[in-house]
Amino acid sequence: MVSLIIELLVVFSIKPVAYAADDIQFEPSGSIKFSTTSTGATTSIRYKTVGFTIARNARCTSTNCAPQQGGPHGVVRITQVGEVHNTNGTVTTYFNIPVNQVNDALEAAGLEKITNGGQIWLSSIFHVINGSRPNTDFVTLQSIKNAESWADPSKFRQYYDIPVKVNGYYPVTKIYRTSEGIEMYSAKVESDIKDVDKNWPVGKPVDTVMLDKTYPFQGDTYKLVKSYVQSKRKLNEQNFVQTGDPERNAKLSERNFTNYLGGTNVVGVYRKVTTVIPDDPIPDGRAACKPTINPPNEVAAPQTAFMDPGAQGHILADDPTNGIHFDATRGIPTSEHLYANTWAMNYLFQHTFGKQKGTITYDCTADITYARTWKVKQPALPGPNGTTIPQPDTQGSDEYPHQYKFSFERNYSYWKINNIELYSIEQAEMENYALPDGGRITLWPQGYTAPDLEMEHDEEVEIHVIPQETGEISFVPDVVAGDGYEPPEVPDDTELLKGIAEGQTGPPDVKNDALDFTWEGSTTKVMNGSTVVENGPDPTQIPAPNKIGSYKNTGEQVLYADQLLIPQDRLNRVNTESTGEIEYALHPTTLGGNEGMTFPINSINMVTVHTPVVNYSLVSDDQPHNQKTVPNMNRSALILERP
Template identity: 40%
Template sequence: MEGESNDYDYGGYLFSDKATLSTKPIVVEAPAGKIIKKLEWLDKSTGQVLRLLSGFTPGKSKYTSADGLKDTLSGTKLKVTSRNNSNYGGVYYWDRWSVGSAANWYGEHWRAGGGRVSKTDSIGCDDNVPTETFGGKALPRYPGCTDPYLEADIPRSQAFYINDPTDPLNDLWIKDGAISVTDVTVANVVVDDSTEIPDVHGTTGTSDPSTVGGQVANVESINKITIYFQQTFNNDTYHRDWSSPGAKQVWYFSKFYADFNSFTYRYKDKVLRATFADGVSGLEITGNTCVAPGGTTQLTATLTKVDGSIWPLKKHDKLTWTSSAPSIMTVNDSGLVSSVATSGTATITAHFVDQAQTLNEQDTFDMTVGTGCTCIDYGGDNPGNENPEQPGGSGQCTWIIGTPTQSSLMRQSDMEPDANGVIRADNRDSEKFDVLQGIPTSESLYINATSDNYLFKQEWAKMSGKTTYNCTVQVKYSRTWTVPGPPRCSETGCVPGPPVQKADTQSKTYTFQMYRDYSYWMINNLEVYVINRAEMSNYALPHEKVTMTPTGYTPPSLDSTHNEAVNNHVNPANTRAITYTPPILRGGLNQPPAIPNDTDLLKSMAESNTDQSKVNNDMVNFNGTTIMSPNVTLKDGPTPTNIPNPTKISRDVLYKANNMISNTLLNKANTIGTGTIFYELLPNNVNGGADVQFPINGINTVTVHTPTVNYSNASDDKEHN
């Protein structure tokens, strides 16, 4: 085969990273005076016939490399797994510049410190993060962004092994060169949150708690695989303040363990066997040379093809029979001769013409109307001959869909709303009072909260399995052989007759199995939560609690279909009818031929007559975008994407003004503010939970302080001075 240098042999098998391999040009030459009748692949270890060589045409005396006769062989696809690979650990840096840097927003936003990121700055992320003050300016303490497309290079340090418990070579080590680079996937990604990772400042740290592993991003080589991962930069656990006012750096560590899956393709040793024939075609009439007056006798026209096969014919749509003297004797389209006169001679002609096979063969046979033992019709070539029936076979396959297993998972979630809130004096952006210092009764407050516009959890499962085809083919074999024939007698005496042909049919039932792989994606879990309301509580608020309902808020839409039953996802193809006409089997004197074993040939025909299964995924449509497509495909369902990460709501969504402070309230300093945001679960969830609520962070205190004026008055009490 035309493999590659990194393919290799082991135990009678060739392992390759290619699903198909082409043979080198096949060179074969027939012996002198012969032609090539058949080229077929044999199993090297068992000698069983696997199938005929594709593209071969019988009748040539030789094939050279210039003829370009090649065949394409398909390998057996085997899953391989490399377990527990780990990277050295990585660090992503963010920088906030000083309050004097006009080119860097005067420190009001952060810049990502380079590397493979999808978020390059914190604009739009840092509106509601805690602040710290430098030079009279409130600067965001950390970036606050979520980046789902960070990248981590994971050197593959562990070997690939066959991962198929049903295969006899399960757990066999496979060399790197035989691993398909294009089929690499990642599974069982685990965040290492205990190993200390060095940074550029000479210190160390561990993976950020927000770190979540993702799918394969790039495969540079089978030894260097890059995966996506996600982090939310919402802390400054690891940071350094620079000397310039407001300048600061924060960084976030990550380290992973991961399994990698791919495929190798196994090719079994095969031998190409050539069968030769004489290379000539012809037609020969056999039968009695005499027909009795008023009698009949049967003739047979035996056709020999260039491939050496022999076909005894009586009636055939390409065969014509004629008589040179129809007034003496006639012959019908089945080769049956009937006498018309009581004496005389005629020449019977058989003519076989088939343009498609380039056959044009003819023979003549002289016959006489007479009497005697030679004019008795024995029904064949010679007295007592038996002619074989036409062989044939047919069959069909029925299928059973095997139970699938989860071969990989896609998980993604964001169930932290990052909710923040404030209570301040009306009107927003032009507050008359600083509520931290004090606000009188009979004044009004506004409350304001921000959070993610939705929350979600997803788990997509890739379901993989096999469809088993149980096939049954009934084949009728036609056999011929010879036995000693009766003597030939005439008026002058008897002489030994030639051997007589015997014929019979033998039926054989073949049963075998074949398989078709399938895979599709199914929803294990789907939950999307939208904002229902928010509440804030404080001593200064009316009745100490105010509820905000969303205004100008458009919740996301969710549509899904889910079905657990594999029959709703996999539609196996029906095997087209299997038809097979074996050659007539020929034996020797007193030696009926043995019935061959055509299992491999019939299985190859069934494989060719069976298409791949049609499959379809569950369906997920989020905000008008197809996340998991239910479209019908062959063999493997399309890989879904992830639900996108949420964004922050605008500050007007959860906002309520004119909350009057009751004039009956006593002065009270630093009253605590608390809050809760409520999310409700959307319909069309799959295996979802219930409505959820979260605390609103960062709510400030309020001091109620109403000034008191004391008008004092004392009478003049002279008498007691």
């Protein structure tokens, strides 16, 4: 019953359903308290929900529910905090799920970037009380159905793939630190939503958070030089970093972002201001560069595919049932047993990766003020007797402003996923005249764990390429001293300024799409999505599959069924044809795939049904009319033409 009310996780909103929860209470911290009321069990063997799997998509097919297959998932455990036995024979049970446990499960399910209103899927984890396997987690639908002889096992289906709409709220905090790491200021950024303690919805934009451009601290003035955002769950990360001068880079002090799962910190880093007052005016210059990421070109697109299952099968005599060896291809009687077996590749896949290559253009503007000097001729002064006395030249000066515009480029390359499809074994079906149940048998995987796939993919180049900031360029030109009596021409410092700008600008950070493949507990990092400098590392490929016959030393009994009784009403028939097909399910983490795939099972042997008939015949004995001279009295006498 509990599984049907868990549509409340992280203060999730629900629609009324059968066996809905009673007395739901939301805690300001985001934890959940709720209760369920159910009837008592009619036998000593009972089942109870002890937890749930959380996934980003439904995990049920037409025949089974396997929440731990088909992609990443999280697990939460339920804590019972009370139980009341009511007078009407019902039992009310009270439960609690802490918010941190819920957030951990969502992150494990690949839902770290979940958005308010997004849908997730929950399925129950059961324990059987007083059963044959206590304290065993029954996760799949088939496992709980087969755990005991339930009166109505069909009711378990309702406890799987429960859709949930996320409606969680988390705090946002503004923090100021010095460049040495000393915290100067911390305050909550409040929303206008009072009912959720003025927290912000997960995955939704937060109103612009303004950081002070300067901040007084311990008698000094500190200036904002860096800002970033971080998840409250990952305090060692710095995301969406901005640097420079807040007067020139508005993004440094005006932060826009979406709220992380668990909440967000907006951090400003400040440096102590040092003021220098010169005695005389001096030439000055400032330059700033703005990066523009140019669209990339795809320069390579390697493809890898393994889409042939190589499926084969047998339908042969099940010898251990009787100790007698029958060759079913030559003849096997009714009332004997067969086994059916299929073997094929344990998974199939195909993927295409694209190498993206491009440039970043830095457009720069430099405002330079040159100090110029030149000679100024002074008029002669009158001397005695009508003469003149020459006067020495004086110096003229001015400040000459000049603006430069120039640009330069930085290269980048990264890999993205163009196509990814992964298929795991769903079932196999085999047909033959000799098989029971209409001659068709369905083989479900046994001892088989589907491979898993985790992907991060984005088409936007801005997600993959992070330009390095040039920062402010300080340039103080030399005084331009002229030898003549006119103001001198100022030099062309374009190349000099460009060299300074290029020297201050490192290559960009880049990151590929990410793709991890997991099989039997071993993870292959097919495409590395870590942040690196300039060029994303080349991807590998999903490892080639193997035949399921070698899976965990179980022989070839992954797709296998035995004790298949040949019905007594089967007439003798020679060389009956065998057919079959194997179905592969498409992993929900896909890019370009849209459905599962079905392949024929080849080389299945024929079966001959032959039931021997033993006839103990008797004939009449006509000895009175036997005319032999020496009759054999031990044999019946057959007289020609006698009735």
